[in-house]
Amino acid sequence: MAKAKVGKKATGVAMELPECPVCFETMSAPIFQCQSGHSLCNSCTKNLCPSICPMCRQAMTQMRNLTLEDIIAKANVPCPNKSFGCVYTMVTQEVDDHLKECIFRVMTCPLGAVFGKCSWTGNLKEIMNHFKERHPQNCNVNMETGVELSNVSIHEDERFLYLIQQGNLLFIVTMKIDTLQKVVYWVVQHIGSKKTAQQHIYEIHITSKQDPRRQVIFTDHCYNDTLSADAVYRLGKCGILPLEMFSHFILNKKISFKAVIKRGAPKPKKFDKSKNSNENKQPNASKNTNPKTGNAQRHKSPGPAVLKK
Ligand SMILES: [Zn+2]
Ligand SMILES: [Zn+2]
Ligand SMILES: [Zn+2]
Ligand SMILES: [Zn+2]
Known part of the structure; x- marks a missing residue:
């Protein structure tokens, strides 16, 4: 077969995958052949009645074209969102996972998902502009200096959501007062992508308005947005403060907190075990692309969700 055309991971060159001659869909396993060797996709083969090859009128067989199936499985294919600008190519089996975090996928407004008040859909490049236009109070904040929330009560469920741009990356900071669980998240x-998320750690600093000496700092690695904030809360892998404790941070129904996001050590277990543990202990050591991890990521990760202006 035209081996040279098959995409090499290093260069990201993608081949045009063979199409079924009947339905013109891209072929995927299982692929069946007729007696003279024409290959048809699974659903077209099943739909033939009688089971005769539409190309040559020979009988279809149960013989699979394993070579072609293998080539397709190993071929780099372009992202289905290529026409929207995604240049990422991947092995066929990785397409579904990539689509969940592809930055060119159609997204819904995070405030719509949480508050049900916004029906906007669009892509990553447009989301910040959408926030600036429609939800300025949810994006025009400097999380590093802190945000002050008013009308906060430990007796009422409440949610807060901020869209933060840091460098070329976008983050969502959420806080939830849950009176049923009696905690704040x-x-x-x-x-x-998950990989970029795990390369970032965040700190939540909550300082008491009643007594500045009272402070809580929570640190964890970021999640990506394939999980909802509620799902992360349910997992408990987030900042959590009992409402009783939280009440000492409120003064005149106001509370302040700040969020600091920085590039940090990735989650150790997901990464090369042979690496020495010192690297993981130095959050700032990997500020620039580590050639080792940089290369490793290129295979599977679509890379950081870079916003181009
Ligand atoms: Zn077909
Ligand atoms: Zn045939
Ligand atoms: Zn994509
Ligand atoms: Zn919106």
Whole structure:
């Protein structure tokens, strides 16, 4: 077969995958052949009645074209969102996972999902502009200096959501007062790939308005947005403060907190075990692309969700 055309991971060159001659869909396993060797996709083969090859009128067989199936499985295919601008190519089996975090996928407004008040859909490049236009109070904040929330009560469920742009990356900071569970949650999620999310850690600083000496700092790695904030809360892998404790941070129904997001050590277990543990202990050591991890990521990760202006 035309081996040279098959995409090499290193270069990201993608081949045009063979199409079924009947339905013109891209072939995927299982692929069946007729007696003279024409290959048809599974659903077209099943739909033939009688079971005769539409190309040559020979009988179809149960013989699979394993070579072609193998080539397709190993071929780099372009992202289905290529026409929207995604240049990422991947092995066929990785397409479904990539689509969940592809930055060119159609997204819904995070405030719509949480508050049900916005029906906007669009892509990552447009989301910040959408926030600036429609939800300015949810994006025009400097999380590093802190945000002050008013009308906060430990007796009422409440949610807060902020869209934060840091460099070229977007993050969502959420906080939820849950009177049923009697806790307050905080989590920072990156809109984009899991890998980029795990390369970032966040700190939530909550300082008491009643007594500045009282402070809580929570640190964790970021999640990406394939999980909802509620799902992260349920997992408990987020900042959590009992309401009783939280009440000492409120003064005149006001509370302040700040969120600091920085590039940090990735989640150790997901990464090369042979690496020495010192690297993981130095959050700032990997500020620039580590050639080792950088290369490793290129295979599977669509890379950071870079916003181009
Ligand atoms: Zn077909
Ligand atoms: Zn045939
Ligand atoms: Zn994509
Ligand atoms: Zn919206």
